[in-house]
Amino acid sequence: DAGVIQSPRHEVTEMGQEVTLRCKPISGHDYLFWYRQTMMRGLELLIYFNNNVPIDDSGMPEDRFSAKMPNASFSTLKIQPSEPRDSAVYFCASSRTGAFNQPQHFGDGTRLSIL
Amino acid sequence: GQNIDQPTEMTATEGAIVQINCTYQTSGFNGLFWYQQHAGEAPTFLSYNVLDGLEEKGRFSSFLSRSKGYSYLLLKELQMKDSASYLCAVRGDYNTDKLIFGTGTRLQVFP
Numbered sequence A: 001d002a003g004v005i006q007s008p009r010h011e012v013t014e015m016g017q018e019v020t021l022r023c024k025p026i027s028g029h030d031y032l033f034w035y036r037q038t039m040m041r042g043l044e045l046l047i048y049f050n051n052n053v054p055i056d057d058s059g060m061p062e063d064r065f066s067a068k069m070p071n072a073s074f075s076t077l078k079i080q081p082s083e084p085r086d087s088a089v090y091f092c093a094s095s096r097t098g099a100f101n102q103p104q105h106f107g108d109g110t111r112l113s114i115l
Numbered sequence B: 001g002q003n004i005d006q007p008t009e010m011t012a013t014e015g016a017i018v019q020i021n022c023t024y025q026t027s028g029f030n031g032l033f034w035y036q037q038h039a040g041e042a043p044t045f046l047s048y049n050v051l052d053g054l055e056e057k058g059r060f061s062s063f064l065s066r067s068k069g070y071s072y073l074l075l076k077e078l079q080m081k082d083s084a085s086y087l088c089a090v091r092g093d094y095n096t097d098k099l100i101f102g103t104g105t106r107l108q109v110f111p
Helices: none
Strands: A004-006 A008-011 A019-024 A031-038 A041-052 A053-056 A067-072 A074-079 A088-095 A112-115 B003-004 B007-014 B019-026 B032-037 B044-049 B052-058 B060-064 B072-077 B086-089 B098-099 B105-110
Touching: A004 A008, A004 A088, A008 A019, A019 A053, A019 A112, A041 A067, A041 B086, A053 B086, A074 A088, B003 B052, B003 B086, B007 B060, B019 B032, B019 B086, B019 B098, B019 B105, B032 B060, B032 B072, B044 B052, B044 B060, B072 B086
Parallel strands: A008 A112, B007 B105
Antiparallel strands: A004 A019, A019 A074, A031 A041, A031 A088, A041 A053, A067 A074, A088 A112, B003 B019, B019 B072, B032 B044, B032 B086, B052 B060, B060 B072, B086 B098, B086 B105
16 A cells, blocks of 8 residues: 655755645545654654645744645645745644544655755 | 643663653543654554553564553564654544654663
């Protein structure tokens, strides 16, 4: 079975540019999560969706960040304008509704560098 | 507030046993997860505990004490490939699927 698929794997861009990260969750999973990981702060939840609806975006750092999930198989995380402090690894994860022991499955991440 | 504490780094020798501790203070509790993350890779699920006690899965075991807000991951017969970061994560409130992650413990296994 295909896992969570993220693209691009690496992104290097200049400050001020728009960045779009993409995620395809595992088929049948109805939860999708966006995380950011840095050495200093570890893994932080940015936003999560249930059945394509944003449930909690309290982790989104500021208005420069936005996320959408237009359908069950695709989500984007956009940063506009980007800043050097946004440099991090961004992970997407998905899970299915059910018992509380359902783990989240992570994609390989996008390593983002803002110059 | 929500807080999860883990040691930053640990070292151990191949073939030995190592215990990685995790303490948590969250507004609710509906389970604790352990994930393994190799450098440059995605976190992968290792174990889940919701009731007090020990859950064993091959060389890895995980223990939970809800009254103490404490868990540990026990790795036996260490192998070089076990060198990785180990992340503790708690599902807090009942009406949420959010996980709160600790900053992880980087384990280095030496020959």
